[in-house]
Amino acid sequence: xxxxxxxxxxxxxxxxxxxxxxxxxxxxxxxxxxxxxxxxxxxxxxxxxxxxxxxxxxxxxxxxxxxxxxxxxxxxxxxxxxxxxxxxxxxxxxxxxxxxxxxxxxxxxxxxxxxxxxxxxxxxxxxxxxxxxxxxxxxxxxxxxxxxxxxxxxxxxxxxxxxxxxxxxxxxxxxxxxxxxxxxxxxxxxxxxxxxxxxxxxxxxxxxxxxxxxxxxxxxxxxxxxxxxxxxxxxxxxxxxxxxxxxxxxxxxxxxxxxxxxxxxxxxxxxxxxxxxxxxxxxxxxxxxxxxxxxxxxxxxxxxxxxxxxxxxxxxxxxxxxxxxxxxxxxxxxxxxxxxxxxxxxx
Numbered sequence: 443x444x445x446x447x448x449x450x451x452x453x454x455x456x457x458x459x460x461x462x463x464x465x466x467x468x469x470x471x472x473x474x475x476x477x478x479x480x481x482x483x484x485x486x487x488x489x490x491x492x493x494x495x496x497x498x499x500x501x502x503x504x505x506x507x508x509x510x511x512x513x514x515x516x517x518x519x520x521x522x523x524x525x526x527x528x529x530x531x532x533x534x535x536x537x538x539x540x541x542x543x544x545x546x547x548x549x550x551x552x553x554x555x556x557x558x559x560x561x562x563x564x565x566x567x568x569x570x571x572x573x574x575x576x577x578x579x580x581x582x583x584x585x586x587x588x589x590x591x592x593x594x595x596x597x598x599x600x601x602x603x604x605x606x607x608x609x610x611x612x613x614x615x616x617x618x619x620x621x622x623x624x625x626x627x628x629x630x631x632x633x634x635x636x637x638x639x640x641x642x643x644x645x646x647x648x649x650x651x652x653x654x655x656x657x658x659x660x661x662x663x664x665x666x667x668x669x670x671x672x673x674x675x676x677x678x679x680x681x682x683x684x685x686x687x688x689x690x691x692x693x694x695x696x697x698x699x700x701x702x703x704x705x706x707x708x709x710x711x712x713x714x715x716x717x718x719x720x721x722x723x724x725x726x727x728x729x730x731x732x733x734x735x736x737x738x739x740x741x742x743x744x745x746x747x748x749x750x751x752x753x754x755x756x757x758x759x760x761x762x763x764x765x766x767x768x769x770x771x772x773x774x775x776x777x778x779x780x781x782x783x784x785x786x787x788x789x
Contacts, residue, residue, distance in 0.1 A: 469496035470739045474507020474520035475606045476643040478541055478723040480663040482520070484754045485747045497743055503642060505604020505630050511535070511726050517736045519726040522606020523630050524705045536729050536778045538704050538771045539722040540744060542694045542761040544662045545610045546685045546719065548670040550650050551577060553590050555671065557684050560585045562676040563618030563710075563718065569657060570598055570615065571622060572636035577655060585676075592655065599649045599658035602639025604630040610721035611659045614709035618718075659719075662690075663758045677718045678710050687759045689717035694761050704771070727779065734781040741775055741788050748772075 472482075479501035486497035502510075504521035511519035512533065525537055547561060565581055568574045574581060578591040601608045609630045616623040626632050638653075640646040646658040647668050662685050665672045674682045683689045693708055693716035708720045725744065731737040748771075752762040763771075775788035 468494065468739075469498055470518070470736055470743060471498045471500075471516045472507075472518040472520060472725075472740075473500040473502050473510040473516045474726075475504045475522045475723055476501040477504075477522045477543060477545075477607050477610075477661045477721075478520055478760075479643075480661075480667065480758050481541055481751075481755050481760050484758065485743075485751045488750070488754065489743055489746055493746070495739060495743070501642060501644075503601075503603040503630075504606035504609070508726065511728075514728075514732070517727070517733070518740045520723060521726060522721055522723045523609035524707070524722070524724050525726070526705055534729050535726050536774070537724045537726050538744075538774060539706060539724050539763060539767070540747070541755055541763065542690060542708070542720065542722045543759070544685050544690045544693075544717045544720050545607055545614075545659055546662050546665050546672040547657060547659050547675070548647075548650050548665050548672050549657045550654055550671065551594075552592065552654065556669075557672060557674055558589060559671075560674045560676065560682050563614065566675075567615045567619035567622045569596060570600070570635070570637070571619075571625070572598070585682075594655045597653050597656040598634075598637030599646050599653070599656050600634050600637045600639055601641070601646060603641050605642075606630060606721075606723065607643060607659065607661055608632065610709060611719060613707055613721075614719045617710040662686075663760070666759065675718050677714070677716050678712050679714045679716070681714045683715060683717055685717050685759075687756055687761060689715055690720050690759065691761045692716040693718070693720035694722075704774075729778055729780065731779065731781050731787060734787055737779060738787050741779065745772065 482499050490496050504523050507519035507521055510516045530537060575596055577596055578593045583591055612628045612632055616628045640649045643660045643664045646660050647664050650656050650658040672685055674684055676682050692713050693711040696711035696713045696716055706722055710718050748768045755762050776786050779787050
């Protein structure tokens with residue numbers, strides 16, 4: 443079980459060390475989304491071993507990551523909520539996707555094993571709206587014959603910080619529930635009608651582990667690593683599917699193009715095998731680089747990850763980007779990311 447206080451102390455210490463200049467001059471720094479942290483950690487360890495360059499990444503949430511890059515205290519930021527083209531332009535930033543994964547509902551209900559409980563989008567939205575309040579509600583029971591659902595109140599756990607995971611989750615709920623779209627909407631931070639907030643995927647994980655009859659949402663790698671009870675979900679084509687590499691990959695492959703600035707929203711994609719709450723995670727970096735050496739090292743790291751990191755990613759049930767998209771991203775680096783004299787940093 444994650445010790446949340448210890449983790450928060452570790453993050454605070456990392457920030458303090460960065461501020462005090464204890465990071466090696468050869469290292470690069472990043473901050474932001476907790477969604478990709480498990481795979482970034484795996485990549486960073488392997489990259490350090492192979493090249494000697496460290497990657498110091500702070501999993502502090504997408505909103506805080508954006509604040510860090512805007513204040514130029516890190517070399518790159520990570521977000522699961524992509525910026526639109528006008529937002530990128532006004533901030534002087536470039537974004538590119540790195541990896542694709544799934545957000546999964548997780549529960550702590552006595553007697554319910556991982557993957558046994560089935561939910562659909564309308565029911566999930568109504569739970570987080572506070573309209574369905576008991577686990578044995580007939581609407582949940584209708585999709586779960588034979589599952590012993592207790593006559594107990596549901597405790598909703600959501601993110602308390604600005605979160606790309608929340609952006610993916612609320613993007614899905616807004617697509618399947620008109621009431622959610624109208625009354626709550628989509629965002630990294632929303633006004634939650636009910637529930638208790640946890641900081642980061644780690645905080646939601648810790649609350650769900652501790653609170654009986656709770657439900658939350660986390661990135662799939664956190665559910666696996668912490669042995670959380672995840673649910674099945676009914677997708678857009680009406681099929682109940684399990685969260686795993688195959689269903690995330692099916693959702694990713696259902697989208698044939700990306701928007702300007704690589705803007706891409708994946709929840710509720712079509713396909714009988716698609717996981718409905720799938721999303722990409724993105725890196726943000728400045729177009730004009732005051733520290734070109736650092737920026738080049740960032741690009742070298744993600745180039746290495748695109749070339750060597752697919753198996754490490756798929757072992758954690760993330761979906762690597764297709765080869766043609768990786769090529770598009772590298773080509774964008776050549777034309778978009780430059781030093782202050784206008785020289786390209788990627789050849």
